[in-house]
Amino acid sequence: MLTYLYADQLAQQTKLHNSMFTDRAWQFRQRLKWDVDVDATGFERDEYDDMNPLYAIWRKPDGTHGGSMRAMPTSGRCMVNEHFSNVAGRKISDPKIWESTRFCLSPDLGEQAGRISAALMLAGCEIGIGMGLDRAVGVFDPRMVRIYRRLGWPPEILGTTGAGRDKIYVGLWDFSQTVRHRLAQNAGVSPQISTLWFERAFGGVKTIAA
């Protein structure tokens, strides 16, 4: 299932928390050979994880991490403005554009990987529509360009730098109900269930005893 947790809420769920940061170390350090910090416990964390970001996480039936991404508003401190403004060619500071970073999958998903990737993008789309945002911005490599296209939600490329394997892009995604339904289908999740997961995290109206 999809779950939406701010860092302080994720910290309460030890199993999910630990498996996510371990999976991130595996994906970004081991597999993609990015220059990221891995701490003594084997967690890949950066300074933005300390700013209480919002995570969208696919939780496996055993309660561990299946995949995740991290969301932060571009009006505040964020990676696209502090590390990649040279790629985009400008700073993006917009209350209705949030950045999505650290898109990560657990190493042992097997043939579920495509479905869970779609679910994480569905989560991004739910956040956009649910919070009344205009767009998402993200930084990604050539490998992800193909994945985004295959899953039915290709970004608009804003800028690029580097060449070959080191090439990176900054791109923008638009939110729409059409995209939401397409991603839900690719994720094998009904749009109603997806809405329910989102509502559960961000709350409807609570009854207050007088």
Next chain:
Amino acid sequence: MDQDLLAFIHRVERAETIETLFDCVKDIRRIFGVNHAIYHSIQWHGETFALATYSAEWHEYYGGEQLYLIDPVVINAFKRFHPYNWKSLDWDTRKGRKLLQDAITMGVGNQGLSFPIRGPNGELALFSVSHNADDETWQKFIEDHRADLMLIGYFFHKAARRLVISRDLGDPVALSPREMETLTLLALGLNRATIAQNLQISEHTLRGYIESSRIKLSANNTTHAVSSAMARGLISL
């Protein structure tokens, strides 16, 4: 609404004093037909402040009792950055219920909608509107106006940053590249002869740069000019 919204945002962007910004906050009531509006800096590089339309009675009571320490609306803004309906928060404690009851009695309203704002230097602010309405009406209000209010909150914050920073430091100053180099080397503790040598200029010319930057920064002496340039972020070490 779009034209009106744009015109309103232009007004916020042009606000030259905190007072004119406050007038914009007050106008939110008329434009959106709500009881109250508040822009509140909650974590800031200087003293925090609030521009609120609440009654003096509420203001005094809230500040005097330090209710911001227990107010779920404020506490939530430190940890979250998505817009929230006040009724989605946890009020179900003795203090929470009393706060809500008092807010209703003193005219704040039984409903509210808040927009946490994270700024580029890590500062935090909060923009909220409050009103008297049933849940259904309020839900409709949120659907209709959330997008516009989110944008307005952002521009309130941008204006507040601009106004408060310029009030703290005086008018904006632009230094020439040579003046910046000179002040940076002075800040590093180099003496004038070494700096002149470094920049391949005469000591006489160097004195000219120091003097011109001192005047631009309205500083009394060289040390003051260096510290003022650093405080404004014009030079860094």
